[in-house]
Amino acid sequence: MALDGAALLRRLVAARWMEAMLCGSSADCWPEIAVGLEEEVVTAVTQKEMQDSGSCFDDSLTNLQWLQEFSIVDAQEQGSPLSLWRHHHQGPPQFLNPEAPTSPLAGEPASAGTFHTPGTPTAAAYSRVSAPRGASAATACGDRPTQLSCSTNPYVKPPYSYATLICMAMQSSNKPQVSLSYIYKWIQENFLYFRYADSTWQNSVRHNLSLNKCFIRVPRQKHEPGKGGYWTMDPQYAEQLLSGAVRRHRSAPVRGNPTLRLPAKQVSQPLLQGFQGVTETGLSANAQPTGGKLPERLKNISPAACKALTSQDPQFSTSPLLSADEPSELGSLRGVFDSDDLLRSGMGGDLSLDMVAPQSPIPWEEEQEVTYASFAQSSTFLDPLQSSLDLEDETPPAQMFLQSPWAERDDSEGVNDLLGGPAVSLDQLFDLGE
DNA sequence: CTGTGTTTATCCCGGC
């Protein structure tokens, strides 16, 4: 799959932007981020050009001086880094296109330790989980401790209800309906927690799909191979959600976090240290005294590998901020990264939401009404009966898609073709018109 | 057998 410079930069900027947003003391992070980002872009583009000499790349895209001038402190006044980019380049960035992949994961695998989810950084506060205490603090902002993201920290359960997660998956698909396996895949791809958690969360997803009236099962066509049906969202309930019927997710019990149920004797030392760190920072009060289950993937991690993992991967890094004073830190962060501001800036043309979503999970936490409104108004959720008529064969392309759902796609075989659904821009989703 | 879908029960938490 071709990865042009535009898509590359889009992802890198988005990823670094989210890192900065989630960086607790990130007021002056951007210059550092920009330097690193510029190096990344140049390096990647060079490699790209070596691989594909036929492609041309806008030099302006690698000029990140605008980014170095950006300060998080000024974010609320200036808008996003993207707005600054526009200011410098006097026009909409060309790398913004609605054909963008539906997740930043394609270019930024979780293993890279970047933040994929522009969700509000309330996840850590939500579950009161901190990263392994003994882990090194690899950060995106020099030696500053990094706020941990629910998307990159396997200890932090996302602050979203399962219904929300399902909605997010549905939205990201740009498809009228999605399969259960797609929902699984999307959640796992976007939230590291669910990669390492045991599969009980999948039961919860199924439970939610069945129980929640928002979700409608669309039977698979008889001639279609495969198991199960498709799931879509009822616009009627989306409307209800729009009217405020949906509440924000309450603080979640921590009992579901499998890493917190690990019997000490089964846990390799770095993880155990992390577990102890977790329990020593106030988590124990919330933790359930249930028996431990060690996620299979973690069971097989040798101490050495685990040590390497925790020392190299920011997702396992520790953050002293995520402890007693975490709420206040996150509160301030939430203010900086307030999604309403994000939307307002998008309405003002300062921020193209295409960059933030729906390619990736939206900051849902604070403005679910808004985002659910987007569902109500989105063409993504169609009449299931009508949708079923338009259902395309999922099998071969879907298998490919599920194996690499966020892989970069050429326009010629764009996501729309693959997904069989209409492309929904964020302008449509959020109805940003006056 | 595995994945999917449904149902029931229980617990936790926040709001009232």
Next chain:
DNA sequence: GCCGGGATAAACACAG
């Protein structure tokens, strides 16, 4: 304290 929403767990049925 009660109630509702959400999470978790489990059992069961069904289809491929």
